[in-house]
Amino acid sequence: MRLLLRVCFIAMLLVFYMLLCAEMRKEEEPLNSGKSTNSIIKVRKNYTAANDRRPENVTLRKKVRNTGRKRVSRGPQSDSGCIRLGGICQPNRYVCRGHYLEGKCSGAKLRQCCLQAGAWSVLCAGHHNNRVRACDAHACGAFNSKRGNGLHKAVDLVCDDYSVINAPFSGSLAGPVSQKDPAGNQYDGVKLLSDVHCVEIFNIRPYHFLGPVAQGEALGYLLPLQERFDGITSHVELRMCDGSDPSSFI
CATH class of the missing domain: 2.70.70.10 (Glucose Permease (Domain IIA))
Incomplete structure (x- = not known):
C-alpha cells in the first residue's frame, strides 16, 4: 500500500512538472518572437541606411552639372558659304574692295567673307552701274x-x-x-x-x-x-x- 502511494505521488509530481514547463514555454515564445522581429527591423533599417548612398544619385548630379554648362556656339565648318557668294575669306583688317559679311567663314570671328563690289550685273540696260534711288517727293530708295x-x-x-x-x-x-x-x-x-x-x-x-x-x-x-x-x-x-x-x- 505504501509503495502504491509513493508511485502515485511521484506520478503527480511528474505531471505537475510537465505542466509547469509547458506554461514557461508559452510565456517565453512572444518574448523571443519580439526579439526576432526587432532584429529583422534593425537589419532592414541598417540595410536601407547602407543603401541610401546609391551611385544613381551621383550620376544624377553629374547630369545636372553638365546641362547647366553654357554651350559655345560655333561658326561654319568651312568657307563654302562665302565661296558660293563669290567672296574670299580673310581677316577683316585687310582691305576689301566691297563689303564684309559675318558668319560665312570658318575659323576666328575676325575672319570674314569679302564680297567684291558689283557681284551682280547691272539690272537696268544702258546704265553703267546700279545707282540707288535718292530721296524725292515720294520717298527714299535706300534699304531701311x-x-x-x-x-x-x-x-x-x-x-x-x-x-x-x-x-x-x-x-x-x-x-x-x-x-x-x-x-x-x-x-x-x-x-x-x-x-x-x-x-x-x-x-x-x-x-x-x-x-x-x-x-x-x-x-x-x-x-x-x-x-x-x-x-x-x-x-x-x-x-x-x-x-x-x-x-x-x-
Whole structure:
C-alpha cells in the first residue's frame, strides 16, 4: 500500500512538472518572437541606411552639372558659304574692295567673307552701274529708309521708264509676285532664285514668269512710274526673299 502511494505521488509530481514547463514555454515564445522581429527591423533599417548612398544619385548630379554648362556656339565648318557668294575669306583688317559679311567663314570671328563690289550685273540696260534711288517727293530708295510707319526692306535702283531689266545673276524664274503700298497701289514683278540668292523684282513687266535665265539676260521692261506718280524717280525695286539687305551684292 505504501509503495502504491509513493508511485502515485511521484506520478503527480511528474505531471505537475510537465505542466509547469509547458506554461514557461508559452510565456517565453512572444518574448523571443519580439526579439526576432526587432532584429529583422534593425537589419532592414541598417540595410536601407547602407543603401541610401546609391551611385544613381551621383550620376544624377553629374547630369545636372553638365546641362547647366553654357554651350559655345560655333561658326561654319568651312568657307563654302562665302565661296558660293563669290567672296574670299580673310581677316577683316585687310582691305576689301566691297563689303564684309559675318558668319560665312570658318575659323576666328575676325575672319570674314569679302564680297567684291558689283557681284551682280547691272539690272537696268544702258546704265553703267546700279545707282540707288535718292530721296524725292515720294520717298527714299535706300534699304531701311522710312516708308510711312515702317521701313523700306528693299533697294530702289534708278532706271528709265520702259527700259529693259536684265537678270542680276543666273538662276530660274519662280512665278509672278505683287505687293501693295499703304495707299493701295499695286506693284507687279517676278521672282528670281538660284542656289545662293532669292530676289523679288518689282515695277517690271516680265517677258516670262517661269524657266531658267542667265546673268544679264533680259527679264522684262520697267513700267512707267512717272505717269502714275508725278515727280517720282523711275526705279526698279529689288527685294531679297528673306528681307535682308541686298546692297552688298549690287
